[in-house]
Amino acid sequence: MDLLDPLLLARWQFGLTTIYHFLFVPLTLGMSVTAAVFQTAWLRTGKLKYLHLTRFFGKIFLINFAMGVVTGIVQEFQFGMNWSDYSRFVGDVFGAPLAMEGLLAFFFEATFIGLWIFGWDKLSPRLHLATIWATAIGSILSAYFILAANAFMQNPIAYQLNEERGRAELTNIWELLANPVSLAAFPHTIASAFMFTAGVIIAVAAWHLVRGQHTDTMQTALRYGLWFMLGSAAATVLTGDQLGLVMVDTQPMKMAAAEALFTTACGADASFSIFTIGTPDGTSDLFSVRVPYLLSFLSTHTFDGCVEGLNDLQAQYTELWGPGDYMPIVWITYWAFRWMIGLGMLHALIALVGLWVTRKKAKRLPAKWMWKVAIWSYPLSIMAITVGWIFTEMGRQPWIVFSLMRTEDGVSPGVPAYEVLISLIAFTLIYAILAVVEFKLILRAVHKGPDTTEQVSDDKPTLSSTVY
Amino acid sequence: MDLAVLWFWIVAFLFIGYFVLEGFDFGVGMSLPFLGKDDVARRQIINTIGPVWDLNETWVIVAGACLFAAFPEWYASLFSGFYLPLLLILLALIVRGVSFEYRHQRPEHEWKRRFDRMIIIGSAVPAFLWGVAFANIIQGVPLDADHNYTGNLLTLLNPYGLLGGLTTLVLFFTHGATFVALKTDGVLRRDAQKLATKAGVVTIVVAAGFLLWTVLEHFSVAVLLLAALAAVLLIGSVLANLRGREGIAFTFGAATVAAAVATLFVALFPAVLPSTTDPAFSLTVANASSSQYTLEIMSWTALIFLPLILLYQGWTYWVFRKRVRRESIEAVSDAVAEPAAA
Numbered sequence: 149m150d151l152l153d154p155l156l157l158a159r160w161q162f163g164l165t166t167i168y169h170f171l172f173v174p175l176t177l178g179m180s181v182t183a184a185v186f187q188t189a190w191l192r193t194g195k196l197k198y199l200h201l202t203r204f205f206g207k208i209f210l211i212n213f214a215m216g217v218v219t220g221i222v223q224e225f226q227f228g229m230n231w232s233d234y235s236r237f238v239g240d241v242f243g244a245p246l247a248m249e250g251l252l253a254f255f256f257e258a259t260f261i262g263l264w265i266f267g268w269d270k271l272s273p274r275l276h277l278a279t280i281w282a283t284a285i286g287s288i289l290s291a292y293f294i295l296a297a298n299a300f301m302q303n304p305i306a307y308q309l310n311e312e313r314g315r316a317e318l319t320n321i322w323e324l325l326a327n328p329v330s331l332a333a334f335p336h337t338i339a340s341a342f343m344f345t346a347g348v349i350i351a352v353a354a355w356h357l358v359r360g361q362h363t364d365t366m367q368t369a370l371r372y373g374l375w376f377m378l379g380s381a382a383a384t385v386l387t388g389d390q391l392g393l394v395m396v397d398t399q400p401m402k403m404a405a406a407e408a409l410f411t412t413a414c415g416a417d418a419s420f421s422i423f424t425i426g427t428p429d430g431t432s433d434l435f436s437v438r439v440p441y442l443l444s445f446l447s448t449h450t451f452d453g454c455v456e457g458l459n460d461l462q463a464q465y466t467e468l469w470g471p472g473d474y475m476p477i478v479w480i481t482y483w484a485f486r487w488m489i490g491l492g493m494l495h496a497l498i499a500l501v502g503l504w505v506t507r508k509k510a511k512r513l514p515a516k517w518m519w520k521v522a523i524w525s526y527p528l529s530i531m532a533i534t535v536g537w538i539f540t541e542m543g544r545q546p547w548i549v550f551s552l553m554r555t556e557d558g559v560s561p562g563v564p565a566y567e568v569l570i571s572l573i574a575f576t577l578i579y580a581i582l583a584v585v586e587f588k589l590i591l592r593a594v595h596k597g598p599d600t601t602e603q604v605s606d607d608k609p610t611l612s613s614t615v616y
Numbered sequence: 617m618d619l620a621v622l623w624f625w626i627v628a629f630l631f632i633g634y635f636v637l638e639g640f641d642f643g644v645g646m647s648l649p650f651l652g653k654d655d656v657a658r659r660q661i662i663n664t665i666g667p668v669w670d671l672n673e674t675w676v677i678v679a680g681a682c683l684f685a686a687f688p689e690w691y692a693s694l695f696s697g698f699y700l701p702l703l704l705i706l707l708a709l710i711v712r713g714v715s716f717e718y719r720h721q722r723p724e725h726e727w728k729r730r731f732d733r734m735i736i737i738g739s740a741v742p743a744f745l746w747g748v749a750f751a752n753i754i755q756g757v758p759l760d761a762d763h764n765y766t767g768n769l770l771t772l773l774n775p776y777g778l779l780g781g782l783t784t785l786v787l788f789f790t791h792g793a794t795f796v797a798l799k800t801d802g803v804l805r806r807d808a809q810k811l812a813t814k815a816g817v818v819t820i821v822v823a824a825g826f827l828l829w830t831v832l833e834h835f836s837v838a839v840l841l842l843a844a845l846a847a848v849l850l851i852g853s854v855l856a857n858l859r860g861r862e863g864i865a866f867t868f869g870a871a872t873v874a875a876a877v878a879t880l881f882v883a884l885f886p887a888v889l890p891s892t893t894d895p896a897f898s899l900t901v902a903n904a905s906s907s908q909y910t911l912e913i914m915s916w917t918a919l920i921f922l923p924l925i926l927l928y929q930g931w932t933y934w935v936f937r938k939r940v941r942r943e944s945i946e947a948v949s950d951a952v953a954e955p956a957a958a
């Protein structure tokens with residue numbers, strides 16, 4: 149392994165900065181909706197606990213939001229900086245959804261978030277409520293365009309090759325935006341982002357409740373978080389199932405790599421391994437727990453379907469595109485796929501048990517270990533979404549655009565390795581420092597709890613806005 | 617009309633919007649060591665841009681994305697070629713953006729001062745480097761036949777590039793100081809007016825040099841007129857500051873930035889990134905643009921949404937039109953007393 153290989157450095161940089169960026173995005177997506185829900189509940193019922201929850205989760209949302217914005221700029225610049233040949237090849241197609249995201253969604257989100265943060269004392273209550281809903285809608289819309297761009301890399305459609313210019317050119321924008329991959333990936337991503345947010349809310353509420361603090365607001369937060377978790381976990385599973393079907397259709401190699409299935413299998417043989425101890429590269433099993441038919445069902449929704457194996461696909465692809473290695477790194481996709489599904493299921497379970505033990509008629513309080521599990525739902529949900537993206541993107545390899553361009557051909561030819569190395573080190577350092585600061589600040593805000601002294605009365609009709 | 621030409625001007629418009637708006641954000645950040653005499657004043661200064669810095673910064677994201685969609689070759693060559701300056705800009709924007717949010721999270725003096733320093737550096741670095749980058753775009757850079765940049769960081773740090781950087785640095789500084797005067801009250805407002813006047817005089821000298829150089833290198837009637845317009849507006853802005861009319865001063869200052877950036881784009885057209893290696897290797901509106909279909913789609917999107925964007929952003933500025941008063945900051949101030957020596 150050459151440490152000064154620009155390709156390797158650029159890939160590490162993309163992986164690092166993308167995973168990091170996506171630690172903040174899901175919380176922005178879910179917290180804007182949460183703040184909007186609580187604020188709506190407050191305006192509808194006039195109950196102060198909803199106001200206090202709005203302000204409390206709003207604060208966590210804001211500490212998180214700035215990081216989402218600034219790490220997002222890196223994502224956009226990076227295509228040109230590290231992947232200039234990729235940008236040249238796909239810009240005509242891939243650039244359009246990115247530009248639309250900016251013009252339709254991102255401006256909208258960035259403007260209305262400012263109005264929400266600083267507008268408490270400047271806008272009428274209804275108008276102010278509208279600004280947080282606008283922020284939430286803007287951020288969700290933004291996710292759609294980004295996923296539509298990503299879907300082109302997974303399943304390129306709506307393009308024609310222009311040999312003379314050496315690039316892909318867009319032929320139909322509606323077809324591009326309605327890519328089956330983005331139609332399935334969008335609800336899956338939003339649902340998992342909500343699941344992540346619910347994990348944060350549950351953890352925060354549990355942390356206070358186990359200490360007997362802020363019980364009135366935090367009981368409400370906990371119930372909300374558990375329902376939010378149950379709903380979003382169920383949606384994540386259902387949409388993930390849909391996405392799996394699309395994946396078998398568009399990227400069969402990725403599905404084969406998800407199961408480390410080397411030879412094509414049908415019916416009962418198309419089993420899903422829950423757990424395997426094998427050689428590190430996943431090529432042979434020593435011990436494995438398998439569910440027969442399950443892989444067939446996941447891939448085709450029938451029990452007698454066939455799932456193509458890695459070796460057979462490799463042979464097909466070699467015939468299509470010439471000699472080369474068309475397999476992703478199987479042990480990564482295999483384990484990422486399992487962790488993603490396992491953690492998703494675990495979240496649904498936490499939500500179900502949580503709702504049961506905190507139901508109104510419950511005779512006794514939940515046990516101490518249950519609170520601990522609830523607090524752990526925060527790091528676990530971070531892990532779930534991270535391995536999900538690792539699976540999606542590593543499973544696409546060796547392609548940067550499936551079947552059209554290999555990752556190694558997309559890297560910037562003119563950028564020397566030392567420059568990529570400098571930027572990789574700089575981003576790693578600065579991101580690490582900021583992660584520590586960010587985490588401590590969020591913890592600090594969480595520990596402080598909601599400010600329950602805030603009142604709205606006739607002498608003081610408006611609430612104070614944030615002051616930097 | 618040739619859509620690629622239309623898109624050249626839409627990209628120009630987006631960058632003009634970015635520099636007019638984030639230009640004063642940068643200036644506000646840089647003015648902290650000059651105007652922020654105590655924590656209340658510093659908070660007052662930062663809060664002038666509190667509700668808007670994020671939407672101002674979004675202009676560069678949209679400009680970049682539109683560049684990518686409409687001119688993939690330009691985007692690819694520019695961003696990979698100007699690698700290290702863009703890296704520095706990104707790092708600066710990161711520390712600056714989070715500093716606004718983090719600074720007020722804790723009351724300790726040392727904590728706040730640390731983020732003040734980051735805001736200052738995070739504002740000055742991009743204010744300078746954007747000027748260096750744009751001056752080099754106009755001047756041309758070594759590009760090979762595949763439009764890949766063959767220079768290094770030092771290639772960009774040539775006299776014209778450095779003068780361009782210095783120009784945006786002092787121009788944005790003045791622009792920001794004027795904005796502080798427009799948006800604050802009392803002693804701070806008067807201090808800001810004085811600072812903006814002094815900085816304005818320096819800007820006149822530096823910008824005159826840069827614009828003259830640009831006019832001489834890229835002479836055309838349009839370039840000459842726009843550069844002259846920028847100069848007149850700048851002088852008008854400084855005079856208005858001198859008389860304590862910060863509203864007029866700011867309007868003229870914003871128009872100065874717009875005219876100066878427009879000068880550069882007019883001087884550049886129809887090239888988008890000239891090659892100094894061989895003129896045949898230059899990127900132009902014609903050979904860097906996207907296909908007709910993509911440009912049509914993008915044109916519809918931009919023509920529908922840009923007016924809406926201007927409308928709701930204009931409304932935001934209207935909502936936050938009031939000055940940030942010292943009392944309002946004092947009322948929420950949680951600062952731990954500053955050490956006597958500070």
